[in-house]
Each structure stands twice: as C-alpha cells, then as structure tokens.
Amino acid sequence: MRPLSLAAPLALFLALAGCASKPVMQDGIQVNDPFEAQNRRVHVFNKAVDARVIGPVARLASGGDDAAGGPGAMDPVINAGANLSLPGKVANSLLQGRPEPAIKNFFRFAVNTTLGMGGLFDPAGRDFGLPEHDTDFGETLAVWGVPEGAYLELPVLGPSTQRDAAGKVVDLVIDPLYHVLNRDAAWAAFGLRAASKAGDRARFDDTVDSVLQDSADSYAQLRLIYLMHRRHELNEGGTEIDPYAEAAAGGAIDPYAE
Amino acid sequence: MPRLQQAVPSTLMPNDRRGFLTLLGAAALTLAPVRGWSLDAGQARALIDTALGEVYRVINSGQPPAQMYRDFESIFVRYADVDVIARSALGPAARQADPAALAGYTRAFQGYIGRKYGKRFREFVGSRIEVTGARPLKSFYAVTSVAYLNGRAPMEVEWHVSNKSGQDRFFNIIIEGVNMLASERAEISAMLTARRGDLAALTADLQAAG
Numbered sequence: 001m002r003p004l005s006l007a008a009p010l011a012l013f014l015a016l017a018g019c020a021s022k023p024v025m026q027d028g029i030q031v032n033d034p035f036e037a038q039n040r041r042v043h044v045f046n047k048a049v050d051a052r053v054i055g056p057v058a059r060l061a062s063g064g065d066d067a068a069g070g071p072g073a074m075d076p077v078i079n080a081g082a083n084l085s086l087p088g089k090v091a092n093s094l095l096q097g098r099p100e101p102a103i104k105n106f107f108r109f110a111v112n113t114t115l116g117m118g119g120l121f122d123p124a125g126r127d128f129g130l131p132e133h134d135t136d137f138g139e140t141l142a143v144w145g146v147p148e149g150a151y152l153e154l155p156v157l158g159p160s161t162q163r164d165a166a167g168k169v170v171d172l173v174i175d176p177l178y179h180v181l182n183r184d185a186a187w188a189a190f191g192l193r194a195a196s197k198a199g200d201r202a203r204f205d206d207t208v209d210s211v212l213q214d215s216a217d218s219y220a221q222l223r224l225i226y227l228m229h230r231r232h233e234l235n236e237g238g239t240e241i242d243p244y245a246e247a248a249a250g251g252a253i254d255p256y257a258e
Numbered sequence: 259m260p261r262l263q264q265a266v267p268s269t270l271m272p273n274d275r276r277g278f279l280t281l282l283g284a285a286a287l288t289l290a291p292v293r294g295w296s297l298d299a300g301q302a303r304a305l306i307d308t309a310l311g312e313v314y315r316v317i318n319s320g321q322p323p324a325q326m327y328r329d330f331e332s333i334f335v336r337y338a339d340v341d342v343i344a345r346s347a348l349g350p351a352a353r354q355a356d357p358a359a360l361a362g363y364t365r366a367f368q369g370y371i372g373r374k375y376g377k378r379f380r381e382f383v384g385s386r387i388e389v390t391g392a393r394p395l396k397s398f399y400a401v402t403s404v405a406y407l408n409g410r411a412p413m414e415v416e417w418h419v420s421n422k423s424g425q426d427r428f429f430n431i432i433i434e435g436v437n438m439l440a441s442e443r444a445e446i447s448a449m450l451t452a453r454r455g456d457l458a459a460l461t462a463d464l465q466a467a468g
Contacts, residue, residue: 028439
C-alpha cells in the first residue's frame with residue numbers, strides 16, 4: 001500500500017463534511033468550530049501523545065541540545081525531509097498560478113539534492129539565496145476561492161481546518177515524488193518527512209511546551225494561534241485590535257463592539 | 259533651554275524659582291498632548307528601535323533568568339501601554355472591577371508578561387531584529403520588523419503603536435500573524451473562568467504564572 005491509497009476517500013469525506021455553520025467572534029478573531037466537543041477529545045489525545053511519545057523522542061533525537069539556535073544533530077534529517085517536500089511545493093505554486101516561487105523551489109531542490117548531498121545540507125539557502133518558499137494544497141484551495149471551513153484538530157497531526165485537511169490529503173496524491181518512487185522508496189521518503197516534522201517539533205520544543213502545558217485552556221490557545229498564523233500565511237486578513245476604541249466604548253456597554 | 263530662560267521675564271528669576279518651575283511644568287503638560295497628536299511614522303519607528311535596543315542589551319547581558327525577567331518587565335512598563343493591554347486582556351470584566359483590584363491585577367499582569375515573554379526571548383540569543391518600516395493603520399501606527407533567528411526562516415514581527423495614553427507606547431505585537439493581545443485575551447479569560455470570575459484569585463494566579 002502506498003501512503004496515498006487512503007487519500008481519495010478521505011478527501012471526499014472532508015469535502016462533504018464542510019457544511020454550513022456560523023462562525024463567532026472570539027478573542028478578536030472569527031472562529032468556526034462546530035466540532036468543538038470532538039476536537040477537544042482529539043486534543044486531549046494529542047497532548048498525551050506529545051507528552052509521552054513525540055516530545056521525548058524528538059528531544060532524544062536532537063541529543064537534548066538546548067543551546068538555543070545552535071545547530072542540532074537533527075538538522076540533516078530536518079533538511080532532507082524538507083528537501084523531499086519541494087517537488088510538491090513546486091506543483092502547488094504552479095497550480096496557484098505563481099511561477100516565481102515554483103522556479104525558486106525547483107532550483108532549491110536541484111541545488112540541495114546535488115551539492116547538498118541529497119538534501120542533508122542546505123547550500124541553496126546558505127549560499128544561493130534560495131530559502132524555502134512554503135506552500136501546500138490547502139493554500140492552492142484558498143487561492144481557488146474555497147472557504148476555510150470548520151476548525152479541526154486532527155489526531156497526531158494537530159490543528160487544521162477542513163480546507164487544510166483536504167489539502168493535506170491531496171498533497172499526498174499529487175506529490176510528484178511518490179509517482180516516481182517505487183513502493184518501498186515512497187514509504188522511506190514518507191518516513192523521512194515524518195522524522196523531519198518531529199525534528200521541527202524538537203527545535204520548537206520550549207515554545208510548543210509553553211502553549212500545550214502552560215496555557216489555562218491549551219485547546220483554545222492552540223486553535224487561536226493556528227488560525228491567526230494560517231490566515232496570515234494565506235493573506236486572508238490580519239487581526240487588528242484597537243483596545244483604545246474598546247476602552248472609549250467601555251463606559252456605556254456596547255455589545256456590538258465585542 | 260538657554261533660549262527659554264532668556265525669554266522668561268527677569269522678575270521671575272531667580273527669586274521666584276518655584277513659580278518658574280510651575281510654569282515649565284504647565285508648559286510641558288500642555289505641550290505633551292500636542293506632541294502626542296503629532297505621532298508620526300518616524301516617532302513610532304524610533305520607539306520600537308529604542309525598545310528593541312534595550313531588549314537586546316538584556317538578552318546579551320548573560321544575567322541569571324530571574325534578573326532578566328525583571329528587566330524585561332521594566333522595559334515593558336516603559337515602552338508599552340500596560341494599562342490598556344492589561345485591561346483589554348481582561349475583557350468585559352475590567353468594566354465591573356473596582357480601581358484598586360484592577361491596579362493589583364495590572365501589576366500582576368506585567369510581571370507575568372515579563373516572565374512569559376522573557377522565556378521566549380532566550381531563544382533570541384545571537385539573533386537580530388531589523389525595523390523595516392512604519393505605516394498608519396486605523397487610529398494608530400504599525401511598525402514592521404523582521405527577526406533573523408539562527409537556522410530559521412526570517413519572521414515578520416509587527417508592532418502597533420499609539421499615543422492615546424498621552425505618550426507614545428506600543429500596545430500589541432504580532433509575530434507571523436499571531437497577535438499578542440488576542441492570545442492574552444484567550445489566556446486571561448480562561449484563567450478567570452477557572453476562578454469563576456474572581457479577579458483577586460486571578461491576580462494571585464498571575465503572580466505565579468508565566
């Protein structure tokens with residue numbers, strides 16, 4: 001079985017699941033979370049997985065180096081996994097009608113795969129001024145005008161939306177890498193990319209811990225951070241809070257301003 | 259200053275020094291809002307430049323963490339509009355709170371911010387932040403900057419600056435779209451709910467949090 005054989009039915013389910021529900025204003029942003037009860041159960045599960053498996057493994061793999069910003073032992077793994085994600089990003093940029101990032105990521109892939117020893121190192125970013133341009137099929141759907149849909153917390157994968165979850169599935173299907181590799185190589189590449197994600201988790205260990213372990217309501221905090229960051233990435237409008245306007249309205253309570 | 263002294267009638271000086279100082283004080287008070295109104299992109303940008311300079315001095319000082327967090331708190335108090343941030347984070351509950359309780363909460367809040375964000379700043383050792391521009395936004399200014407951290411893609415950091423408190427102060431930081439005010443609103447409201455709306459209990463919790 002290839003990683004993508006489950007993909008099509010899952011994508012269909014997610015697309016159909018995206019039905020009408022009213023977003024509400026919460027903490028200054030629009031939140032559309034009709035599956036909150038289910039999402040919160042997944043969140044409890046994810047927190048346990050993170051505390052008992054992903055966090056410790058990631059820390060172990062990175063050699064427990066907490067010298068902030070120092071090159072970690074996981075860096076080659078993170079680099080190699082990220083390098084394998086580039087063909088898919090090139091495809092997505094093209095689907096979005098954005099040739100420039102597609103060309104840059106194409107050359108980044110070419111340089112790092114050859115001079116960077118199969119992506120273990122990053123000469124493209126270091127010496128050629130070709131940093132990774134991050135994108136995915138979730139963004140492609142956004143460019144095509146598909147609405148964000150409801151907020152979802154996915155098992156293990158974490159915060160998402162219906163649009164982004166459908167995008168993840170499609171990314172597996174359309175990734176050029178999986179079409180040129182045989183079954184074993186495709187699974188190896190998939191594993192390397194998963195390890196790369198775990199490496200990223202270790203790199204941001206303190207920050208992830210502070211959100212997951214120190215927040216009064218880590219589910220709501222994670223949802224807020226994910227939605228604000230994702231909308232910023234996709235240029236779907238920032239959050240501009242004017243606390244002075246609220247304070248001025250404070251004498252006479254204005255429910256419409258909330 | 260010397261020019262101003264010459265302009266003051268000599269009868270005021272030096273035998274009525276106190277009157278003169280009062281006059282200066284009054285002049286400063288009337289000038290403050292005038293200067294305040296004229297907040298422009300350059301001033302907003304200068305505020306953030308200065309605040310960042312102080313933050314980096316602390317980050318690179320190599321002090322023990324507890325001392326660093328106290329220093330970050332004092333920088334926050336000097337450059338941020340702590341009252342309005344604390345009030346906004348508390349949300350509607352701030353309207354019903356009595357002034358003494360609100361003041362106590364605000365003090366606890368600024369210590370909490372110093373510790374919480376101070377811990378994150380430790381990741382900024384060896385990094386730099388470049389202020390890249392300032393533009394008017396709604397009734398305030400947005401100062402844009404880019405943070406260059408080791409081994410990571412550059413991060414966009416935006417600062418919202420206002421003079422509505424009477425002085426130029428920042429009241430929000432947005433890191434790659436993640437808005438500090440929104441995030442603290444969610445956090446403080448969750449903490450308040452956990453205490454069933456008891457502001458004194460929330461204040462006590464905040465003194466230990468961050």
